[in-house]
Amino acid sequence: MQRREFVQRGATLAGGAALLAFAPTEAGAVHASDDQREIAPELASLKLRVADAPAPISESERTQRRDKAQRLMKELGYSAMLIEPGANMQYFSGIEWSRSERLFALILPQSGKGVVVSPAFEQGRAADQVAGRLEIRVWQEDESPEALVASILKDWGVATGKLGVDGSARTFVFNEMARAAPAMQMATAEAITNGCRGIKSAHEIEIMRFANQVTLETYRAAFKTLRAGMTQAELAKNVLDGFAKLGFPGGFALVLFGESSAYPHGLPKPRTLEENQVVLIDGGTSVHGYQSDMTRTVVFGRPAPEAQKVFDIVHEAQRRALAFAGPGKKCGEVDGVARKVITDAGYGPNYRTFTHRLGHGIGMEGHEWPYLVRGSQIVQQPGMTFSDEPGIYQYGKFGIRLEDIMAITENGAEMLTPTQTSLSPMLA
Numbered sequence: 244m245q246r247r248e249f250v251q252r253g254a255t256l257a258g259g260a261a262l263l264a265f266a267p268t269e270a271g272a273v274h275a276s277d278d279q280r281e282i283a284p285e286l287a288s289l290k291l292r293v294a295d296a297p298a299p300i301s302e303s304e305r306t307q308r309r310d311k312a313q314r315l316m317k318e319l320g321y322s323a324m325l326i327e328p329g330a331n332m333q334y335f336s337g338i339e340w341s342r343s344e345r346l347f348a349l350i351l352p353q354s355g356k357g358v359v360v361s362p363a364f365e366q367g368r369a370a371d372q373v374a375g376r377l378e379i380r381v382w383q384e385d386e387s388p389e390a391l392v393a394s395i396l397k398d399w400g401v402a403t404g405k406l407g408v409d410g411s412a413r414t415f416v417f418n419e420m421a422r423a424a425p426a427m428q429m430a431t432a433e434a435i436t437n438g439c440r441g442i443k444s445a446h447e448i449e450i451m452r453f454a455n456q457v458t459l460e461t462y463r464a465a466f467k468t469l470r471a472g473m474t475q476a477e478l479a480k481n482v483l484d485g486f487a488k489l490g491f492p493g494g495f496a497l498v499l500f501g502e503s504s505a506y507p508h509g510l511p512k513p514r515t516l517e518e519n520q521v522v523l524i525d526g527g528t529s530v531h532g533y534q535s536d537m538t539r540t541v542v543f544g545r546p547a548p549e550a551q552k553v554f555d556i557v558h559e560a561q562r563r564a565l566a567f568a569g570p571g572k573k574c575g576e577v578d579g580v581a582r583k584v585i586t587d588a589g590y591g592p593n594y595r596t597f598t599h600r601l602g603h604g605i606g607m608e609g610h611e612w613p614y615l616v617r618g619s620q621i622v623q624q625p626g627m628t629f630s631d632e633p634g635i636y637q638y639g640k641f642g643i644r645l646e647d648i649m650a651i652t653e654n655g656a657e658m659l660t661p662t663q664t665s666l667s668p669m670l671a
Contacts, residue, residue, distance in 0.1 A: 261475035261498040285467035293490035299531040322404025330607040346388035389423035407432030442626040452659040454535035461485035466668035494528030505642040519544035521641040538646030541668040560584035560633035568656035574619035581633045602630040627651040
Protein backbone atom coordinates (compact mmCIF):
# COMPACT_ATOMS: atom_id res chain seq x y z
CA MET A 244 0.00 0.00 0.00
CA GLN A 245 1.36 3.46 -0.89
CA ARG A 246 1.93 5.88 1.95
CA ARG A 247 -0.64 8.41 0.74
CA GLU A 248 -3.20 5.63 0.36
CA PHE A 249 -2.42 4.56 3.93
CA VAL A 250 -2.78 8.14 5.10
CA GLN A 251 -6.12 8.62 3.38
CA ARG A 252 -7.48 5.37 4.82
CA GLY A 253 -5.89 5.75 8.23
CA ALA A 254 -7.14 9.29 8.56
CA THR A 255 -5.43 11.00 11.41
CA LEU A 256 -3.27 9.38 14.02
CA ALA A 257 -0.39 7.03 13.41
CA GLY A 258 1.48 6.86 16.61
CA GLY A 259 2.63 10.07 18.14
CA ALA A 260 2.19 11.45 14.68
CA ALA A 261 -0.58 13.68 13.54
CA LEU A 262 -1.06 12.15 10.12
CA LEU A 263 -3.55 14.18 8.14
CA ALA A 264 -4.69 14.02 4.55
CA PHE A 265 -7.59 15.63 2.74
CA ALA A 266 -8.90 14.57 -0.66
CA PRO A 267 -9.66 17.50 -3.00
CA THR A 268 -13.36 16.68 -3.34
CA GLU A 269 -16.27 19.12 -3.38
CA ALA A 270 -17.08 18.21 0.23
CA GLY A 271 -13.45 18.76 1.17
CA ALA A 272 -13.54 22.14 -0.52
CA VAL A 273 -16.48 23.16 1.65
CA HIS A 274 -14.65 22.17 4.79
CA ALA A 275 -11.51 23.92 3.57
CA SER A 276 -13.54 27.09 3.06
CA ASP A 277 -14.87 26.82 6.60
CA ASP A 278 -11.36 26.26 7.93
CA GLN A 279 -10.19 29.53 6.41
CA ARG A 280 -11.90 31.34 9.31
CA GLU A 281 -9.56 29.55 11.71
CA ILE A 282 -6.39 29.64 9.66
CA ALA A 283 -3.21 30.50 11.56
CA PRO A 284 -2.28 34.17 11.05
CA GLU A 285 1.28 33.15 10.16
CA LEU A 286 -0.10 31.58 6.97
CA ALA A 287 -1.84 34.76 5.82
CA SER A 288 1.11 35.84 3.65
CA LEU A 289 0.82 32.72 1.45
CA LYS A 290 -0.66 33.58 -1.94
CA LEU A 291 -2.17 31.45 -4.69
CA ARG A 292 0.51 29.88 -6.88
CA VAL A 293 -1.74 28.05 -9.34
CA ALA A 294 -0.97 30.48 -12.15
CA ASP A 295 2.76 29.90 -11.61
CA ALA A 296 2.53 26.14 -12.12
CA PRO A 297 3.95 24.58 -15.29
CA ALA A 298 1.47 23.47 -17.92
CA PRO A 299 -0.18 20.09 -17.34
CA ILE A 300 0.75 17.02 -19.37
CA SER A 301 -0.63 17.25 -22.92
CA GLU A 302 -2.31 14.57 -25.02
CA SER A 303 0.67 14.74 -27.38
CA GLU A 304 2.90 13.69 -24.49
CA ARG A 305 0.54 10.84 -23.59
CA THR A 306 0.60 9.66 -27.20
CA GLN A 307 4.39 9.55 -27.01
CA ARG A 308 4.11 7.51 -23.81
CA ARG A 309 1.82 4.96 -25.47
CA ASP A 310 4.21 4.80 -28.42
CA LYS A 311 7.12 4.06 -26.07
CA ALA A 312 5.09 1.39 -24.29
CA GLN A 313 4.38 -0.26 -27.63
CA ARG A 314 8.07 -0.21 -28.54
CA LEU A 315 8.86 -1.91 -25.23
CA MET A 316 6.09 -4.44 -25.84
CA LYS A 317 7.69 -5.40 -29.13
CA GLU A 318 11.15 -5.65 -27.57
CA LEU A 319 9.89 -7.77 -24.68
CA GLY A 320 7.49 -9.96 -26.63
CA TYR A 321 4.16 -8.69 -25.31
CA SER A 322 1.12 -8.77 -27.60
CA ALA A 323 -1.01 -6.38 -25.55
CA MET A 324 -1.23 -4.71 -22.16
CA LEU A 325 -4.17 -4.34 -19.74
CA ILE A 326 -4.14 -1.31 -17.43
CA GLU A 327 -6.51 -0.80 -14.49
CA PRO A 328 -7.55 2.62 -13.10
CA GLY A 329 -4.82 4.33 -11.12
CA ALA A 330 -1.51 6.03 -11.78
CA ASN A 331 -0.70 3.86 -14.80
CA MET A 332 -4.01 4.67 -16.49
CA GLN A 333 -3.61 8.37 -15.77
CA TYR A 334 -0.05 8.25 -17.11
CA PHE A 335 -0.95 6.65 -20.43
CA SER A 336 -4.41 8.13 -21.04
CA GLY A 337 -5.17 10.94 -18.58
CA ILE A 338 -8.31 9.05 -17.51
CA GLU A 339 -9.10 9.36 -13.81
CA TRP A 340 -11.33 6.53 -12.65
CA SER A 341 -11.96 4.77 -9.35
CA ARG A 342 -11.64 1.00 -9.12
CA SER A 343 -14.67 -1.10 -8.27
CA GLU A 344 -15.83 -4.69 -8.68
CA ARG A 345 -16.71 -3.79 -12.31
CA LEU A 346 -13.75 -3.95 -14.67
CA PHE A 347 -12.81 -0.68 -16.33
CA ALA A 348 -9.57 -0.98 -18.26
CA LEU A 349 -7.32 0.37 -20.98
CA ILE A 350 -6.20 -2.32 -23.43
CA LEU A 351 -3.18 -1.30 -25.48
CA PRO A 352 -2.08 -3.44 -28.45
CA GLN A 353 1.48 -3.83 -29.64
CA SER A 354 0.62 -1.45 -32.45
CA GLY A 355 -2.36 0.76 -33.21
CA LYS A 356 -4.84 2.57 -30.96
CA GLY A 357 -5.93 1.31 -27.60
CA VAL A 358 -9.42 0.39 -26.44
CA VAL A 359 -11.17 1.38 -23.24
CA VAL A 360 -13.37 -1.36 -21.76
CA SER A 361 -16.23 0.06 -19.68
CA PRO A 362 -19.46 -1.03 -18.02
CA ALA A 363 -22.25 -0.09 -20.43
CA PHE A 364 -24.03 2.17 -17.93
CA GLU A 365 -20.78 4.14 -17.51
CA GLN A 366 -20.29 4.70 -21.25
CA GLY A 367 -21.35 8.34 -21.15
CA ARG A 368 -18.98 9.17 -18.30
CA ALA A 369 -16.18 7.24 -19.99
CA ALA A 370 -16.80 9.05 -23.28
CA ASP A 371 -16.52 12.39 -21.49
CA GLN A 372 -12.96 11.54 -20.43
CA VAL A 373 -11.89 9.62 -23.52
CA ALA A 374 -13.11 12.49 -25.72
CA GLY A 375 -12.79 10.48 -28.92
CA ARG A 376 -9.12 9.69 -28.44
CA LEU A 377 -9.65 5.93 -28.02
CA GLU A 378 -12.33 3.40 -28.92
CA ILE A 379 -14.73 2.44 -26.12
CA ARG A 380 -16.16 -1.09 -25.89
CA VAL A 381 -18.82 -1.82 -23.28
CA TRP A 382 -20.19 -4.82 -21.44
CA GLN A 383 -23.60 -5.29 -19.82
CA GLU A 384 -24.19 -6.32 -16.22
CA ASP A 385 -24.91 -9.95 -17.15
CA GLU A 386 -21.81 -10.22 -19.36
CA SER A 387 -18.17 -10.99 -18.58
CA PRO A 388 -15.85 -8.01 -19.08
CA GLU A 389 -12.88 -10.38 -19.29
CA ALA A 390 -14.61 -12.23 -22.13
CA LEU A 391 -14.96 -8.86 -23.88
CA VAL A 392 -11.22 -8.27 -23.47
CA ALA A 393 -10.53 -11.75 -24.84
CA SER A 394 -12.68 -10.99 -27.90
CA ILE A 395 -10.76 -7.75 -28.48
CA LEU A 396 -7.48 -9.65 -28.34
CA LYS A 397 -8.89 -12.17 -30.82
CA ASP A 398 -9.93 -9.34 -33.14
CA TRP A 399 -6.33 -8.09 -32.98
CA GLY A 400 -5.08 -11.54 -33.90
CA VAL A 401 -3.24 -12.11 -30.63
CA ALA A 402 -5.47 -14.70 -28.94
CA THR A 403 -2.40 -16.86 -28.33
CA GLY A 404 0.05 -14.10 -27.52
CA LYS A 405 1.37 -12.66 -24.27
CA LEU A 406 -0.80 -10.28 -22.24
CA GLY A 407 0.89 -7.91 -19.82
CA VAL A 408 -1.39 -7.18 -16.88
CA ASP A 409 -0.98 -3.99 -14.82
CA GLY A 410 1.28 -4.85 -11.89
CA SER A 411 -1.15 -3.12 -9.54
CA ALA A 412 -4.19 -5.01 -10.87
CA ARG A 413 -6.41 -6.91 -8.45
CA THR A 414 -5.94 -10.69 -8.31
CA PHE A 415 -9.45 -11.35 -9.62
CA VAL A 416 -8.67 -9.43 -12.83
CA PHE A 417 -5.61 -11.58 -13.48
CA ASN A 418 -7.47 -14.81 -12.64
CA GLU A 419 -10.57 -14.00 -14.68
CA MET A 420 -8.45 -13.02 -17.69
CA ALA A 421 -6.64 -16.35 -17.47
CA ARG A 422 -10.02 -18.13 -17.59
CA ALA A 423 -11.40 -15.99 -20.41
CA ALA A 424 -8.29 -16.29 -22.58
CA PRO A 425 -6.71 -19.66 -21.68
CA ALA A 426 -4.48 -19.66 -24.76
CA MET A 427 -2.90 -16.35 -23.74
CA GLN A 428 0.27 -16.26 -21.69
CA MET A 429 -0.33 -13.99 -18.68
CA ALA A 430 2.49 -11.87 -17.29
CA THR A 431 3.00 -8.69 -15.31
CA ALA A 432 3.31 -5.49 -17.32
CA GLU A 433 5.72 -3.91 -14.83
CA ALA A 434 8.68 -4.09 -17.22
CA ILE A 435 6.69 -1.88 -19.58
CA THR A 436 5.12 0.53 -17.09
CA ASN A 437 8.34 0.90 -15.09
CA GLY A 438 10.33 1.38 -18.27
CA CYS A 439 8.06 4.30 -19.17
CA ARG A 440 7.23 5.91 -15.82
CA GLY A 441 10.65 5.39 -14.27
CA ILE A 442 12.28 7.86 -16.68
CA LYS A 443 10.76 11.32 -16.35
CA SER A 444 10.71 13.90 -19.12
CA ALA A 445 12.03 17.40 -18.59
CA HIS A 446 8.40 18.57 -18.36
CA GLU A 447 7.57 16.03 -15.65
CA ILE A 448 10.62 17.10 -13.63
CA GLU A 449 9.60 20.74 -14.05
CA ILE A 450 6.19 19.93 -12.54
CA MET A 451 7.78 17.96 -9.70
CA ARG A 452 10.22 20.79 -8.99
CA PHE A 453 7.31 23.20 -8.64
CA ALA A 454 5.38 20.80 -6.39
CA ASN A 455 8.37 20.58 -4.07
CA GLN A 456 8.84 24.36 -4.12
CA VAL A 457 5.21 24.71 -3.00
CA THR A 458 5.88 22.21 -0.22
CA LEU A 459 8.97 24.08 0.98
CA GLU A 460 7.10 27.39 0.96
CA THR A 461 4.33 25.83 3.02
CA TYR A 462 6.75 24.36 5.56
CA ARG A 463 8.50 27.68 6.07
CA ALA A 464 5.17 29.31 6.87
CA ALA A 465 4.00 26.41 9.06
CA PHE A 466 7.18 26.49 11.17
CA LYS A 467 6.32 30.07 12.08
CA THR A 468 3.22 28.75 13.87
CA LEU A 469 5.20 26.69 16.41
CA ARG A 470 4.26 27.44 20.01
CA ALA A 471 4.56 25.61 23.31
CA GLY A 472 1.55 23.43 23.99
CA MET A 473 0.39 23.04 20.40
CA THR A 474 -0.54 19.53 19.33
CA GLN A 475 0.87 17.56 16.46
CA ALA A 476 -2.57 17.63 14.85
CA GLU A 477 -2.60 21.43 14.98
CA LEU A 478 0.73 21.68 13.17
CA ALA A 479 -0.37 19.09 10.59
CA LYS A 480 -3.53 21.12 9.95
CA ASN A 481 -1.41 24.24 9.47
CA VAL A 482 0.61 22.44 6.81
CA LEU A 483 -2.53 21.37 4.96
CA ASP A 484 -3.98 24.86 5.31
CA GLY A 485 -0.77 26.17 3.76
CA PHE A 486 -1.15 23.88 0.76
CA ALA A 487 -4.73 25.06 0.34
CA LYS A 488 -3.72 28.75 0.59
CA LEU A 489 -1.24 28.20 -2.24
CA GLY A 490 -3.98 26.56 -4.30
CA PHE A 491 -2.99 22.91 -3.95
CA PRO A 492 -5.32 21.30 -1.40
CA GLY A 493 -4.89 17.66 -0.50
CA GLY A 494 -1.67 15.88 0.18
CA PHE A 495 -0.53 14.68 3.57
CA ALA A 496 1.30 15.87 6.67
CA LEU A 497 3.05 13.58 9.15
CA VAL A 498 4.05 15.50 12.29
CA LEU A 499 6.23 14.10 15.09
CA PHE A 500 7.29 15.84 18.31
CA GLY A 501 10.09 14.78 20.65
CA GLU A 502 10.38 11.07 21.31
CA SER A 503 7.85 10.30 18.57
CA SER A 504 10.40 11.45 15.98
CA ALA A 505 12.56 8.43 16.88
CA TYR A 506 9.91 6.23 15.28
CA PRO A 507 9.62 7.03 11.54
CA HIS A 508 5.81 6.74 11.71
CA GLY A 509 5.35 7.80 15.32
CA LEU A 510 4.10 6.43 18.64
CA PRO A 511 0.51 5.64 19.69
CA LYS A 512 -0.12 8.57 22.00
CA PRO A 513 -0.83 12.28 21.46
CA ARG A 514 1.93 14.82 21.99
CA THR A 515 2.12 18.52 22.69
CA LEU A 516 5.10 20.70 21.87
CA GLU A 517 7.64 21.58 24.55
CA GLU A 518 10.62 23.92 24.59
CA ASN A 519 13.82 22.58 23.00
CA GLN A 520 11.97 19.66 21.44
CA VAL A 521 12.60 18.08 18.04
CA VAL A 522 9.86 18.73 15.45
CA LEU A 523 9.66 16.59 12.30
CA ILE A 524 7.33 17.25 9.37
CA ASP A 525 7.10 14.79 6.49
CA GLY A 526 4.56 15.72 3.84
CA GLY A 527 3.71 16.72 0.34
CA THR A 528 1.05 17.72 -2.11
CA SER A 529 0.20 17.16 -5.76
CA VAL A 530 0.51 19.32 -8.88
CA HIS A 531 -1.03 18.01 -12.11
CA GLY A 532 -0.99 14.54 -10.58
CA TYR A 533 2.71 14.63 -9.63
CA GLN A 534 3.64 14.21 -5.99
CA SER A 535 6.04 16.11 -3.76
CA ASP A 536 7.65 14.58 -0.68
CA MET A 537 9.82 16.47 1.79
CA THR A 538 10.94 16.04 5.39
CA ARG A 539 12.26 18.82 7.58
CA THR A 540 13.43 18.29 11.17
CA VAL A 541 13.96 21.32 13.42
CA VAL A 542 14.23 22.12 17.12
CA PHE A 543 11.72 24.39 18.82
CA GLY A 544 14.16 26.34 20.96
CA ARG A 545 17.82 25.55 21.53
CA PRO A 546 19.19 22.35 19.96
CA ALA A 547 20.91 19.98 22.37
CA PRO A 548 24.54 19.21 21.40
CA GLU A 549 23.57 15.65 20.50
CA ALA A 550 20.74 16.81 18.24
CA GLN A 551 23.13 19.14 16.43
CA LYS A 552 25.68 16.33 16.07
CA VAL A 553 23.09 13.94 14.62
CA PHE A 554 21.77 16.61 12.27
CA ASP A 555 25.26 17.24 10.90
CA ILE A 556 25.79 13.52 10.28
CA VAL A 557 22.45 13.08 8.52
CA HIS A 558 23.05 16.21 6.46
CA GLU A 559 26.43 14.86 5.34
CA ALA A 560 24.91 11.48 4.47
CA GLN A 561 22.32 13.18 2.29
CA ARG A 562 24.96 15.36 0.65
CA ARG A 563 27.29 12.49 -0.16
CA ALA A 564 24.50 10.37 -1.60
CA LEU A 565 23.58 13.24 -3.92
CA ALA A 566 27.21 13.74 -4.93
CA PHE A 567 27.65 10.04 -5.70
CA ALA A 568 24.38 9.45 -7.56
CA GLY A 569 24.30 9.67 -11.33
CA PRO A 570 24.04 7.73 -14.60
CA GLY A 571 25.59 4.30 -14.35
CA LYS A 572 25.48 4.11 -10.55
CA LYS A 573 23.52 1.26 -9.00
CA CYS A 574 20.66 2.18 -6.68
CA GLY A 575 22.05 -0.09 -3.96
CA GLU A 576 25.42 1.67 -4.14
CA VAL A 577 23.81 5.05 -3.49
CA ASP A 578 22.15 3.68 -0.36
CA GLY A 579 25.52 2.30 0.69
CA VAL A 580 27.24 5.68 0.44
CA ALA A 581 24.77 7.33 2.83
CA ARG A 582 24.73 4.33 5.18
CA LYS A 583 28.54 4.36 5.42
CA VAL A 584 28.54 7.99 6.60
CA ILE A 585 26.16 7.12 9.41
CA THR A 586 28.00 3.91 10.33
CA ASP A 587 31.41 5.63 10.33
CA ALA A 588 30.00 8.27 12.70
CA GLY A 589 29.19 5.53 15.23
CA TYR A 590 25.48 5.07 14.54
CA GLY A 591 25.72 1.74 12.67
CA PRO A 592 26.02 -0.90 11.63
CA ASN A 593 23.43 -1.76 9.04
CA TYR A 594 19.92 -0.66 10.06
CA ARG A 595 20.59 -0.08 13.76
CA THR A 596 19.70 3.64 13.74
CA PHE A 597 19.28 4.30 10.01
CA THR A 598 16.31 1.96 9.99
CA HIS A 599 14.99 2.29 6.42
CA ARG A 600 16.21 2.45 2.84
CA LEU A 601 17.74 5.69 1.61
CA GLY A 602 14.94 6.54 -0.78
CA HIS A 603 12.15 5.71 -3.17
CA GLY A 604 11.21 6.61 -6.68
CA ILE A 605 8.58 9.32 -6.96
CA GLY A 606 6.38 10.77 -9.67
CA MET A 607 2.66 10.21 -10.08
CA GLU A 608 2.83 8.12 -6.91
CA GLY A 609 4.60 9.12 -3.72
CA HIS A 610 6.43 5.79 -3.65
CA GLU A 611 7.14 4.11 -6.97
CA TRP A 612 9.83 2.13 -8.80
CA PRO A 613 12.83 2.21 -8.50
CA TYR A 614 14.14 2.27 -4.90
CA LEU A 615 17.46 3.26 -3.32
CA VAL A 616 17.88 0.15 -1.21
CA ARG A 617 20.74 -2.16 -0.33
CA GLY A 618 21.31 -4.84 -2.94
CA SER A 619 19.43 -3.11 -5.76
CA GLN A 620 21.25 -3.66 -9.06
CA ILE A 621 19.07 -1.18 -10.94
CA VAL A 622 21.29 1.28 -12.78
CA GLN A 623 20.38 4.94 -12.53
CA GLN A 624 19.52 6.74 -15.76
CA PRO A 625 18.93 10.41 -16.57
CA GLY A 626 15.34 11.30 -15.75
CA MET A 627 14.98 9.01 -12.76
CA THR A 628 13.75 10.77 -9.62
CA PHE A 629 14.25 9.66 -6.02
CA SER A 630 13.83 10.81 -2.46
CA ASP A 631 17.19 11.19 -0.70
CA GLU A 632 16.17 10.76 2.94
CA PRO A 633 18.73 9.45 5.41
CA GLY A 634 17.84 9.46 9.09
CA ILE A 635 19.10 8.52 12.54
CA TYR A 636 16.47 7.31 15.01
CA GLN A 637 17.30 6.75 18.70
CA TYR A 638 14.39 5.10 20.47
CA GLY A 639 13.39 6.85 23.66
CA LYS A 640 15.18 10.05 22.60
CA PHE A 641 14.59 11.59 19.16
CA GLY A 642 15.04 11.05 15.44
CA ILE A 643 16.26 13.29 12.65
CA ARG A 644 15.41 12.74 8.99
CA LEU A 645 16.14 15.04 6.06
CA GLU A 646 14.34 14.40 2.79
CA ASP A 647 14.51 16.11 -0.58
CA ILE A 648 13.84 14.92 -4.11
CA MET A 649 16.75 14.44 -6.49
CA ALA A 650 16.70 13.95 -10.24
CA ILE A 651 19.36 12.05 -12.14
CA THR A 652 20.90 14.24 -14.84
CA GLU A 653 23.25 13.52 -17.74
CA ASN A 654 26.23 14.33 -15.54
CA GLY A 655 25.17 13.45 -12.00
CA ALA A 656 22.21 14.35 -9.82
CA GLU A 657 20.49 17.52 -8.62
CA MET A 658 18.06 18.37 -5.84
CA LEU A 659 14.78 19.90 -6.97
CA THR A 660 14.80 22.33 -4.02
CA PRO A 661 17.43 23.72 -1.63
CA THR A 662 18.36 21.30 1.14
CA GLN A 663 18.09 22.01 4.86
CA THR A 664 21.20 23.48 6.51
CA SER A 665 20.09 24.26 10.05
CA LEU A 666 17.90 22.98 12.88
CA SER A 667 16.41 26.45 13.23
CA PRO A 668 12.69 26.59 12.26
CA MET A 669 13.38 29.91 10.57
CA LEU A 670 16.06 28.45 8.27
CA ALA A 671 14.64 25.00 7.52
